[in-house]
Amino acid sequence: MNTQISLIQKIDALLPQTQCGLCGHRDGCLPYAKAISEGEEANKCVPGGQPVADALAELLGRPKLKAEESVWPIQSDGRPQRMKAIIREDECIGCTKCINACPVDAIIGSGKLMHSILTDLCTGCELCIPPCPVDCIDLVEDNHVVPSEETRIAEQTDLRKRYYAHIQREEKRRINRKGPVVRANIDTALFAQFSAQSDLVPEIQVVEKTAKPIVSHDAATTIQLAKIRTQIKKLEKQLSVREDLKKRALLDDLQQQLIVLGAS
Ligand code: SF4
Ligand code: SF4
Ligand code: SF4
16 A cells, blocks of 8 residues: 555656646546556646656656647647636626635635736636636736746645645535535545645645534633634635735634534
8 A cells, every 4th residue: 555655646746736637637636646556547637748748657667658638839848838827807706716716726815806816826727717707817828937847846846735735725614615616526535645644745634524413502612603703704804815824824723623612
């Protein structure tokens, strides 16, 4: 089992961490890495293009296959053109549907307010485009210089961390969510298993959806719950304007406290 985990990690290290799902694995690179380790063809990563297909073939000792084609032209490093999304902000109705769809949390804004994309973080994965009801998100070419191998690996490491943090937040929200889920269902247990094996990504804990017990709170607990909810609302508002790691950690902690107090 450990040998398989180590192989999956080696495969995942070569994947771009765009988490776009274009390989057919809607919940990202790690599930595709796992499928490759179990025998799936290793040429399906569209943003990785031929260089990633070849690197995987070498790692696995398999024949080199032609990479799945991208709709974008090929850059100087042999990979498809990198893209970025931009929101036509005057048309945005602030519905927030794009926020949860973004695997790397690159969109900021809050209900009924205009949204924007942090272009440095955007990978051009396109996942925010289908949920937008007014079709106000465009893709444009990323005209930064093509990154060096070292920069690309650093970017991938950062994207992987952001995705794990995103999954953990989604996992906590999942148990309270009533409306439809915009993003594909995520195999959280798989990500949790891998997060437990690596210091390089935030740890993911699976939150069990249990039948809600009927809880009656004493007055002190009711006041405490009200205070926590107010703090959560305030933090969510602040974080929708500007990301802040400390505030994000505090928010996660408060949400956990609500669960522990049986108020989720
Ligand atoms: S970057 Fe996209 S296509 Fe490539 S492995 Fe990750 S999810 Fe699949
Ligand atoms: S902003 Fe849109 S295109 Fe950019 S990373 Fe997020 S979901 Fe993908
Ligand atoms: S989905 Fe579209 S309209 Fe809704 S907040 Fe995002 S960009 Fe604005």
